[in-house]
Amino acid sequence: MPAAGILIRVDGNHAIGLGHIFRMRALTQRLIGNGFPVALAVRRETPGEMVLREAGLTVHGLADDEAFLPLARNCGAGVVILDVLNTSADLLRALRQTGIRRLVTLDDEAGGLEEADLVINAIVSLAGRYDAAACRAQLYEGPAYMILQPEMVRSGLPRPAPDRARRLLLCFGGSDTRGLSARVLTALGALPGPLDLHLNLGPAALQDEELISARMASPHPVTVMRGVPDLAACFQGMDLVLCAGGIMLYELATLGVPAAAIASELHELATVDFFAGAGCALDLGYYATLELNDLTVRLASLLDSAARRRDMARYGPLLVDGKGLERCVRLIGGLAA
Structure with a gap:
């Protein structure tokens, strides 16, 4: 050996x-x-x-x-x-x-x-x-x-914040252990368009019947991705990324990408609260108590607020260098x- x-x-x-x-x-x-x-x-x-x-x-x-x-x-x-x-x-x-x-x-x-x-x-x-x-x-x-990841550390100005966020990425880690992609797709389906939705599935994520049904029922176009060669560039091309409360929040912060996060584990509650308190993410709550109607309302408010998303992009790199x-x-x- x-x-x-x-x-x-x-x-x-x-x-x-x-x-x-x-x-x-x-x-x-x-x-x-x-x-x-x-x-x-x-x-x-x-x-x-x-x-x-x-x-x-x-x-x-x-x-x-x-x-x-x-x-x-x-x-x-x-x-x-x-x-x-x-x-x-x-x-x-x-x-x-x-x-x-x-x-x-x-x-x-x-x-x-x-x-x-x-x-x-x-x-x-x-x-x-x-x-x-x-x-x-x-x-x-x-x-x-x-x-x-070294590719997550990039210089440059954040993406300009449009009046209404349209390009959204759903990215719940390498495995999406709580099936959050399907639930968020359903919540976004209640919002008016146009929305351009992108779903990134990690190497251990399963595309089960619930996720397939949510994707097929979505009134918005959904692009499914797996094995994205440059995830940082993908993040930077989005108006908003929806994620869990793990390491991805740190990645999005250092890139200056606005985030909305759901805690998928109890220990993630404090992490999401920390980033929300610093002004670089929206706290969407805990997965086990998530109400779809409330999720839709809170996302609608952020999508319509360019000022909040600009602040997120500015505060993130100050928090995570x-x-x-x-x-x-x-x-x-x-x-x-």
Whole structure:
């Protein structure tokens, strides 16, 4: 088994989405570009494994979670990065005992705060949920440390805001775990035209009967896309993007693209509230309590307000400057050197 200076543990599938996979892909590629040997460990036969292998990266497929510790023991890594949410202190101690020199965790309000060397908590919903002052690890927090795809970091003026938003993109992540595309298409169907709707389906998203029915019933034209080669350019070509409350909100903010977001998980409620409070997104609520009539009314108001959309485009890049990848590479590179 080839030695890896850095070993990254990450997962992604239909249930949990692919956001962690995409950001670890970006981190891996940048670390390799800086001269560090990197390998990734991911559950076998999952969409996450497929995405990483298609990128030409060194990937170890795991039969189960228990297979990771033996891999870490034998692969020769000096640094282990865990992007798995709230790591176990027992796992981190066990990794130390295998001879791992440095431990890094992301999105961690659990074991990493005491047992890791470095914790990067870019997700804003984690703020205030742990005692940062008592953290033994080096701790870096907030959107300044969000790892985005390099293509999402672009300069230039935002798209001019038309009097009424017409070009709308529905983009609910790599898997759309809550079936939000169908519900939003139905809500938009109650609005007058002309509307030019675009639906981007991620690699793990399923086009089920509900979505097909909503698309066929829409009075507005719906362009279905999958595997968009330049998603950033696609975002920038839209008057408004409708999304969930994950990493995509950070991407849209740094690009200066107006957003309307639905929290698809409880922890996303705080993220959506944060971006709405900063003026760069409209909070459409929680998926489980979503009322289609209310959704239609709130979207109609935003579509008709060029001033609100201009403010969103202006405030977004001030909140997320897009330099999180470089900051994280410097921090991790310092540990691995």
